[in-house]
Amino acid sequence: MVSRRFAVGRRCSMDTFPPFSRLRWSPVRRRRGCVPAHDPLRRPAGRVEPQLDYLAMTSNWTVPGEAVSPVRHPEAPAPGESIPAHWHGCFGCRGTGDGGLGLDVRAGEGAEVTGEIVVDPAFEGGPGVIHGGVLSSVFDEVMGFSAKLLALEVVTAHLEVDFRSPVPVRSALTVRARVDGVLGRKLYASAEVYVNGAAAPAGSARALFITIDQAVHFRDLVGNSTRI
Numbered sequence: 001m002v003s004r005r006f007a008v009g010r011r012c013s014m015d016t017f018p019p020f021s022r023l024r025w026s027p028v029r030r031r032r033g034c035v036p037a038h039d040p041l042r043r044p045a046g047r048v049e050p051q052l053d054y055l056a057m058t059s060n061w062t063v064p065g066e067a068v069s070p071v072r073h074p075e076a077p078a079p080g081e082s083i084p085a086h087w088h089g090c091f092g093c094r095g096t097g098d099g100g101l102g103l104d105v106r107a108g109e110g111a112e113v114t115g116e117i118v119v120d121p122a123f124e125g126g127p128g129v130i131h132g133g134v135l136s137s138v139f140d141e142v143m144g145f146s147a148k149l150l151a152l153e154v155v156t157a158h159l160e161v162d163f164r165s166p167v168p169v170r171s172a173l174t175v176r177a178r179v180d181g182v183l184g185r186k187l188y189a190s191a192e193v194y195v196n197g198a199a200a201p202a203g204s205a206r207a208l209f210i211t212i213d214q215a216v217h218f219r220d221l222v223g224n225s226t227r228i
């Protein structure tokens, strides 16, 4: 059956809709003269395209000048030691067998941590690559662990991620994260992800965490949990 979107140009036998139609008619379909009615690759005349500097991976999220350097807690895990899960029910802390990310996060120097994870095929988004939301969760979790070196309980208030290059499923990821600055209840953190030991990051993230009193924050929410 020929879809209405490919009604102009020659008829094609393999007319299917996204996610795969874009991959299939470019460039093969162009050569065949098979042109869709609406070509998402064609830029509409007169529209201003966003000018993103992907290589610089810029961010408008900056640590305020008044922020102070993070102070590592004297009883924080030593550099190289694994940092225990903050809660067994956490998606980030649970193993992949239990529907979690299966992250292993280790303490570094100062307020730095390193998270290791192998991208489970269950985390697939686009064909063969990790889902961007899952990678965002990885960043969120590993940056959150850096707050544990300060012995602070935090939740994420703001998270931003730059995806620089695709991250294949089954690849081994190393996430380096740290608290960059503290201002009252606010912790500013940043992180980068490296694929299979590559020298250049495949993505980066920044976050704002806010310290909380867990007992108060979760008091009226804990009843929703199925893992208590």
Ligand SMILES: CCCCCCCCCCCCCC(=O)SCCNC(=O)CCNC(=O)[C@H](O)C(C)(C)COP(=O)(O)OP(=O)(O)OC[C@H]1O[C@@H](n2cnc3c(N)ncnc32)[C@H](O)[C@@H]1OP(=O)(O)O
Binding pocket: 086, 140, 141, 142, 143, 144, 145, 147, 148, 152, 153, 154, 155, 156, 157, 158, 184, 185, 186, 208, 210, 212, 214
């Ligand atoms: C999970 C706990 C375990 C702990 C173990 C550690 C390991 C963790 C690993 C887990 C990792 C995964 C973790 C997860 O995934 S946590 C899950 C995702 N996050 C949440 O569910 C948090 C939802 N939000 C809230 O509950 C409240 O908004 C919070 C508690 C964050 C603040 O509400 P609260 O009423 O308490 O305080 P406040 O509103 O006076 O705000 C305080 C200050 O912050 C500033 N502000 C706030 N938001 C923003 C913003 N978006 N951009 C810029 N600024 C912002 C605000 O202006 C103010 O500044 P100032 O006026 O004082 O200058």
